Amino acid sequence: EVQLVESGGGLIEPGGSLRLSCAASGFTFSNAWMSWVRQAPGKGLEWVGRIKSKADGGSLDFAAPVKGRFTISRDDSKDTLYLQMSGLKTEDTAVYFCSKNRGYGFDYWGQGALVTVAS
């Protein structure tokens, strides 16, 4: 059974930094392209960024609102995905979902981690 479990969410002041983790199991993590998708309170879904598998180059891509402030990394030895967020803004407040890419979409999702940016 595929499982994605996020951790690391919390309350952070504007301008601060936070790192989310996503522990994966039930599939070959090293072969997977992985993404982060967020959802602001009461709003729709917004893709944040993606990391390819190392076999496919390991490249990163990000949505415009987070480019230059967020980065994604992976530790295939630990089957874990990370989202490092810096320069946080109040508009970054959201539930952040870790998701496994499948083709041109996302076939598995974690339960989400809430990040609240407020003073």
Place this chain on the structure above:
Amino acid sequence: EIVLTQSPGTLSLSPGERATLSCRASQSISDNYVSWYQQKPGQAPRLLIYGASTRATGIPDRFSGSGSGTDFTLTISRLEPEDFAVYYCQEYGSSPSYTFGQGTKLEIK
């Protein structure tokens, strides 16, 4: 940047009825690039359809997807009580980027 517009915003139907949800793109997109998701309150989204018309693993056959070009449709043939949720379409763009529609809320009438 492609914009996806879903309609209606809210759809009120009764169990057993047929639901038709629309997703219109601001420019033509490949069928392969369109997916649909279901999200219930407090839960993560669940993949229903990918490649515009292929059901994901474990998805009941009352869910079907169709469309091409700029117009895509998710149809639920006979609504079950557990189908009332928010539905999102999503497309993959060449930037690369993944864009979601704003969602359709399917509520019990």
